[in-house]
Amino acid sequence: xxxxxxxxxxxxxxxxxxxxxxxxxxxxxxxxxxxxxxxxxxxxxxxxxxxxxxxxxxxxxxxxxxxxxxxxxxxxxxxxxxxxxxxxxxxxxxxxxxxxxxxxxxxxxxxxxxxxxxxxxxxxxxxxxxxxxxxxxxxxxxxxxxxxxxxxxxxxxxxxxxxxxxxxxxxxxxxxxxxxxxxxxxxxxxxxxxxxxxxxxxxxxxxxxxxxxxxxxxxxxxxxxxxxxxxxxxxxxxxxxxxxxxxxxxxxxxxxxxxxxxxxxxxxxxxxxxxxxxxxxxxxxxxxxx
Amino acid sequence: xxxxxxxxxxxxxxxxxxxxxxxxxxxxxxxxxxxxxxxxxxxxxxxxxxxxxxxxxxxxxxxxxxxxxxxxxxxxxxxxxxxxxxxxxxxxxxxxxxxxxxxxxxxxxxxxxxxxxxxxxxxxxxxxxxxxxxxxxxxxxxxxxxxxxxxxxxxxxxxxxxxxxxxxxxxxxxxxxxxxxxxxxxxxxxxxxxxxxxxxxxxxxxxxxxxxxxxxxxxxxxxxxxxxxxxxxxxxxxxxxxxxxxxxxxxxxxxxxxxxxxxxxxxxxxxxxxxxxxxxxxxxxxxxxxxxxxxxxxxxxxxxxxxxxxxxxxxxxxxxxxxxx
Amino acid sequence: xxxxxxxxxxxxxxxxxxxxxxxxxxxxxxxxxxxxxxxxxxxxxxxxxxxxxxxxxxxxxxxxxxxxxxxxxxxxxxxxxxxxxxxxxxxxxxxxxxxxxxxxxxxxxxxxxxxxxxxxxxxxxxxxxxxxxxxxxxxxxxxxxxxxxxxxxxxxxxxxxxxxxxxxxxxxxxxxxxxxxxxxxxxxxxxxxxxxxxxxxxxxxxxxxxxxxxxxxxxxxxxxxxxxxxxxxxxxxxxxxxxxxxxxxxxxxxxxxxxxxxxxxxxxxxxxxxxxxxxxxxxxxxxxxxxxxxxxxxxxxxxxxxxxxxxxxxxxxxxxxxxxxxxxxxxxxxxxxxx
Numbered sequence: 001x002x003x004x005x006x007x008x009x010x011x012x013x014x015x016x017x018x019x020x021x022x023x024x025x026x027x028x029x030x031x032x033x034x035x036x037x038x039x040x041x042x043x044x045x046x047x048x049x050x051x052x053x054x055x056x057x058x059x060x061x062x063x064x065x066x067x068x069x070x071x072x073x074x075x076x077x078x079x080x081x082x083x084x085x086x087x088x089x090x091x092x093x094x095x096x097x098x099x100x101x102x103x104x105x106x107x108x109x110x111x112x113x114x115x116x117x118x119x120x121x122x123x124x125x126x127x128x129x130x131x132x133x134x135x136x137x138x139x140x141x142x143x144x145x146x147x148x149x150x151x152x153x154x155x156x157x158x159x160x161x162x163x164x165x166x167x168x169x170x171x172x173x174x175x176x177x178x179x180x181x182x183x184x185x186x187x188x189x190x191x192x193x194x195x196x197x198x199x200x201x202x203x204x205x206x207x208x209x210x211x212x213x214x215x216x217x218x219x220x221x222x223x224x225x226x227x228x229x230x231x232x233x234x235x236x237x238x239x240x241x242x243x244x245x246x247x248x249x250x251x252x253x254x255x256x257x258x259x260x261x262x263x264x265x266x267x268x269x270x271x272x273x274x275x276x277x278x279x280x281x282x283x284x285x286x287x288x289x290x
Numbered sequence: 291x292x293x294x295x296x297x298x299x300x301x302x303x304x305x306x307x308x309x310x311x312x313x314x315x316x317x318x319x320x321x322x323x324x325x326x327x328x329x330x331x332x333x334x335x336x337x338x339x340x341x342x343x344x345x346x347x348x349x350x351x352x353x354x355x356x357x358x359x360x361x362x363x364x365x366x367x368x369x370x371x372x373x374x375x376x377x378x379x380x381x382x383x384x385x386x387x388x389x390x391x392x393x394x395x396x397x398x399x400x401x402x403x404x405x406x407x408x409x410x411x412x413x414x415x416x417x418x419x420x421x422x423x424x425x426x427x428x429x430x431x432x433x434x435x436x437x438x439x440x441x442x443x444x445x446x447x448x449x450x451x452x453x454x455x456x457x458x459x460x461x462x463x464x465x466x467x468x469x470x471x472x473x474x475x476x477x478x479x480x481x482x483x484x485x486x487x488x489x490x491x492x493x494x495x496x497x498x499x500x501x502x503x504x505x506x507x508x509x510x511x512x513x514x515x516x517x518x519x520x521x522x523x524x525x526x527x528x529x530x531x532x533x534x535x536x537x538x539x540x541x542x543x544x545x546x547x548x549x550x551x552x553x554x555x556x557x558x559x560x561x562x563x564x565x566x567x568x569x570x571x572x573x574x575x576x577x578x579x580x581x582x583x584x585x586x587x588x589x590x591x592x593x594x595x596x597x598x599x600x601x602x603x604x605x606x607x608x609x610x611x612x613x614x615x
Numbered sequence: 616x617x618x619x620x621x622x623x624x625x626x627x628x629x630x631x632x633x634x635x636x637x638x639x640x641x642x643x644x645x646x647x648x649x650x651x652x653x654x655x656x657x658x659x660x661x662x663x664x665x666x667x668x669x670x671x672x673x674x675x676x677x678x679x680x681x682x683x684x685x686x687x688x689x690x691x692x693x694x695x696x697x698x699x700x701x702x703x704x705x706x707x708x709x710x711x712x713x714x715x716x717x718x719x720x721x722x723x724x725x726x727x728x729x730x731x732x733x734x735x736x737x738x739x740x741x742x743x744x745x746x747x748x749x750x751x752x753x754x755x756x757x758x759x760x761x762x763x764x765x766x767x768x769x770x771x772x773x774x775x776x777x778x779x780x781x782x783x784x785x786x787x788x789x790x791x792x793x794x795x796x797x798x799x800x801x802x803x804x805x806x807x808x809x810x811x812x813x814x815x816x817x818x819x820x821x822x823x824x825x826x827x828x829x830x831x832x833x834x835x836x837x838x839x840x841x842x843x844x845x846x847x848x849x850x851x852x853x854x855x856x857x858x859x860x861x862x863x864x865x866x867x868x869x870x871x872x873x874x875x876x877x878x879x880x881x882x883x884x885x886x887x888x889x890x891x892x893x894x895x896x897x898x899x900x901x902x903x904x905x906x907x908x909x910x911x912x913x914x915x916x917x918x919x920x921x922x923x924x925x926x927x928x929x930x931x932x933x934x935x936x937x938x939x940x941x942x943x944x945x946x947x948x949x950x951x952x953x954x
Contacts, residue, residue, distance in 0.1 A: 177399045178394045178396060178399045178400045179399060179400055179401055179402040181358075181360060181392075181394075182392060182394070182400060182460075182463075183402075183413065184359075184360065185358045185359070185360070185387065185390070185391060185392050186387060186388075186391065186413060186414030186417055186467070187383075187384055187387030187388065187414070187417045187418065188413070188417050189417075192417065196402070196405065196409075196413070197402050197404075197405075200402075200404035200405070201402070201403060201404055203404075345809035345810060345811065345812075346780070346809055452896055452897075454896060455896075482665045482666050482667075482836075482897050483665045483836045483837075483877065483880070483881075484665050484876070484877070484880065484892075484893040484897060484912075485892075485896065485897070486880070487880040487890055487891075487892035487893070488892040488893070488894075490892075491892050509809065509810060510882065511810070511884060512882035512883055512884045513882045515882075515884055515887055516882050516887055516890075535887070536887075539884055539885075539887075549811060550810060550811065551884065553810045553811045553813070553814040554810060554839070554884055555813075555814075555837070555839025555840060555842060555843045556839065556842045556843055557838070557839070557842060557881065557883035557884075557885060557886065558842055558866050559841075559842045559843075559845075559862050559863060559866060560863075560866075561842065561885070565814065567815075568811050571779050571781060571782070571812075572779060572781070572809055572811075572812065
């Protein structure tokens with residue numbers, strides 16, 4: 001009994017004010033991603049061509065067997081959407097993680113060490129930032145070849161600059177705070193100071209930034225996949241579903257586009273709202289509890 | 291400067307610290323120097339408290355930073371236990387870092403916000419070697435209690451503590467490495483009035499129990515006088531007077547010291563004070579007057595004072611003054 | 616309270632509470648809890664107490680410039696006989712600066728860094744007194760000279776960051792004086808100033824008071840300022856007034872244990888003997904101890920102190936104290952002996 005009460009308090013404390021609907025949506029999508037194998041009624045990659053282009057169950061011609069209809073190759077749209085969640089979330093989180101790691105490392109070094117290191121690093125960052133994203137991604141994708149791993153790497157390489165900017169600023173201001181001086185006075189090496197003092201204190205900003213970036217990455221991944229340079233078929237990716245189903249808009253097969261599009265929209269919106277909540281929550285003006 | 295038998299723990303010899311001021315866009319021209327410290331001699335011996343008073347621009351904070359090796363002196367020697375700091379090898383430096391600690395003014399930025407109190411206290415010791423969880427725990431409990439706090443506090447984060455409690459944690463950390471010298475930079479200025487004396491009492495108790503040396507920097511002459519055996523008065527980067535506390539109050543020699551003492555507010559409405567009014571503003575260390583740096587504001591300035599910059603010399607027994615008279 | 620002179624400011628039972636979020640609950644901070652006081656015109660009065668006792672909130676309540684999270688729940692603030700809490704926004708606007716002015720602790724916060732100081736002084740004169748052009752400029756120069764800033768012509772064109780701390784605080788003083796207010800409240804005006812500059816500033820305020828007869832209300836924790844400048848003292852603790860008396864009484868014969876403890880804990884150059892600190896920490900205003908709020912830290916607390924709030928007892932026509940030690944009934948029952 002006590003355990004449950006404790007858990008409740010912890011939940012209350014950490015998740016105070018969390019926007020309920022986005023949180024619920026995300027939880028659902030996460031479930032879908034993790035348990036896709038059990039939740040999806042059909043195989044997302046192989047379909048029955050005899051049952052292609054069936055409409056949703058709510059329309060004439062639709063079947064309960066395929067509640068959201070089927071695509072041009074007879075694959076169940078619902079299953080593809082569910083499995084698509086897995087792909088999108090996997091790519092998004094990995095890419096964000098990669099870019100956060102690179103960016104934070106770069107930013108802390110620039111901010112903490114200052115001087116010419118700072119100058120060089122920041123000019124490099126500026127240059128990198130000026131490269132047009134989609135074009136660069138496309139170029140890299142063509143060079144490296146389309147695959148899930150590659151697209152993660154590509155997006156990690158593109159988006160690290162934001163983190164670098166933010167962490168550099170924070171490291172710069174933290175560097176002059178007294179507890180850092182005191183660590184130096186106690187004989188701490190620079191590496192140790194970074195590890196124990198700078199890093200934990202920039203984590204708040206990094207996490208907030210990351211949560212807001214996930215939405216961006218999802219959309220970009222979908223765009224790249226749509227263009228054909230992202231996740232390769234026959235993997236069920238929402239971007240692919242959009243590109244394959246594009247023609248369906250004009251021939252009345254709206255379910256091919258609407259459901260994956262809706263999924264993307266809901267995911268991105270939920271992450272954005274959640275990221276916003278996280279940002280307010282972790283604001284140093286509030287007593288932060290992480 | 292104390293009696294001959296005591297060995298100075300730290301000695302400053304003619305320390306100068308000039309910060310260059312640069313102008314220009316492409317090629318930085320040095321247009322002048324901010325002379326934060328302009329020839330400071332000071333000895334800090336074992337088991338004594340030396341107070342350093344001065345107003346803004348006096349250089350007292352810069353002096354602290356130099357002793358703490360956060361800055362290098364432009365000229366002069368910093369000598370620790372007989373050895374010049376410049377000649378230190380790795381292990382000398384390590385030892386120095388363990389023996390000299392500091393407590394700063396702002397309890398809110400002195401403690402790392404993401405570390406628990408026990409990690410904060412153990413930090414200076416962890417620098418020299420690993421400690422087991424139990425060792426950290428025990429160490430934190432021990433020093434927290436010495437600082438007058440409950441040992442249970444070791445598991446909380448700084449933001450849950452009040453200013454007074456945080457300062458105690460900072461003090462606990464400072465003594466955790468068996469330091470012999472602690473630099474206190476305005477340790478109570480940011481605290482509530484009712485808590486200040488508590489912290490002062492704590493510091494004094496620890497000083498006696500552990501035989502520490504303090505360099506106490508403050509702007510409140512009364513508080514510094516309460517704690518210190520010797521007081522050095524600084525003005526614009528130089529020490530202008532240095533003597534025992536009682537002597538300084540009873541018999542201040544330098545005009546600036548006299549002005550400072552007379553400017554301090556009374557303890558009772560009936561305390562009649564003869565006030566010495568100083569002309570002008572606090573001087574700027576960028577633009578130090580020629581000759582004696584105090585002469586533009588000195589009510590007793592004479593002809594020589596425009597030209598000669600006096601050095602700190604003993605005038606009376608154990609009483610040094612830097613004045614042309 | 617001087618019976619002869621009319622009080623220029625009379626606060627009756629003022630209560631101001633803040634609502635804050637802390638972690639996961641909403642808390643009420645009782646910043647000012649039933650405070651009454653009176654200030655005679657032309658007098659120099661100090662409200663002392665440590666941070667968090669409510670003195671700053673009291674000042675902000677009088678001027679009615681409280682932040683959104685605060686609200687005045689009850690009481691009256693009579694200035695020159697009129698209740699300020701009944702005034703509307705336009706009326707209050709006029710009262711601020713023209714009748715009551717305030718000087719704050721940090722001049723860098725009070726002055727806008729992107730405007731010249733001439734502009735900032737002029738702003739008040741422009742909006743409140745309607746001065747223009749030459750009259751305006753002359754008045755600004757006059758004010759600068761009043762606060763002993765030489766070469767006002769050139770100073771007027773300078774920016775705050777070009778001046779020293781002491782000068783900036785004097786500018787703040789000039790702005791406060793600009794419309795000849797009847798009351799100036801100064802909240803820790805010299806905390807950020809160097810010792811010698813502090814003295815200059817206090818002397819300046821004293822001279823200005825002699826010249827204009829303005830009433831000065833100091834809000835401070837520094838007993839030195841009280842001894843130097845003030846005639847009457849009001850001691851606050853945890854949102855309540857615990858003692859009020861003429862300054863001599865406070866120093867020679869403090870009644871409330873808190874006042875006594877404050878005096879004992881203060882440093883003085885002439886007396887370097889050992890002192891005893893006040894035990895405990897300043898209270899959490901959202902979670903105050905029951906009964907007398909000071910009792911956990913009080914040397915002389917009795918049983919009743921932790922149960923019931925003490926009444927305010929008049930020790931003489933111009934002294935009151937809020938403490939059970941002075942209640943005749945309690946004295947008998949608990950056999951209290953005099954200090």
